Amino acid sequence: MLKTDYKNNTLTAYIEGEIDHDSAVKIRTQVDGAAQSLRPRLLCLDFSNVSFMDSSGVGLVMGRYRQMKLLGGSLRVINIPDRLYRIFAMSGLEGLGVLR
């Protein structure tokens, strides 16, 4: 189960463990479900406890970026561990200003 909290119009989702194609599908369903019912102004994906990520993690973040735009909000990815940053750096996400 995905851990989330919601305050001041901000929905924070604490992503845990390994992000691959298999888990990304499950995380996506849960995050989008929460975002659609709460309609936050800001969705924060907290990556503190992500231990592994492949390019499916980039797809997950890009997809949530588009999803939040559709819902009239914005996205931020916070606490990205250093060793995962290399993959994000290969994507166009840095230019979108969503990575913190």
Next chain:
Amino acid sequence: MKRAIKNEMSLSFPSKSCNEAFARSAVAAFVMNLDPTISELSDIKTAVSEAVTNCIVHGYRRSSGTIYIKGRITDDNKVTLKIRDKGCGIEDVKKAMEPLYTSAPEEERAGLGFAVMQSFCDKVRVKSAVGKGTTVTLEKMISSNDD
């Protein structure tokens, strides 16, 4: 110079997405007795995860099939991994390997898999035939920590 083989393994498993985690963990266990650094190990796990995911989401797109991995360690501490599917194959390998190219943007794919494999390994080779399948060969040198 032809290098002596230190160890070999082969694996095969069905193209289920739960096997992405299995495949990268199994390969990590195979590489473990070379005493790799944490970052070497994580590079290999990431590259294997990319290659196996591609077999599942592209190679066996609307079908299912078997994924094969062959691993080899030579006495120069080089790990070679061949990851193979008998799926749809790739029409234009050069285009497929361009960073950010994906044939499945609607599935939230980033088009970064091959770019990640190339950046995390020393060498990546792709052999593919339409209708027959794809073999990705990954090579990585492991710095020996045994001193």
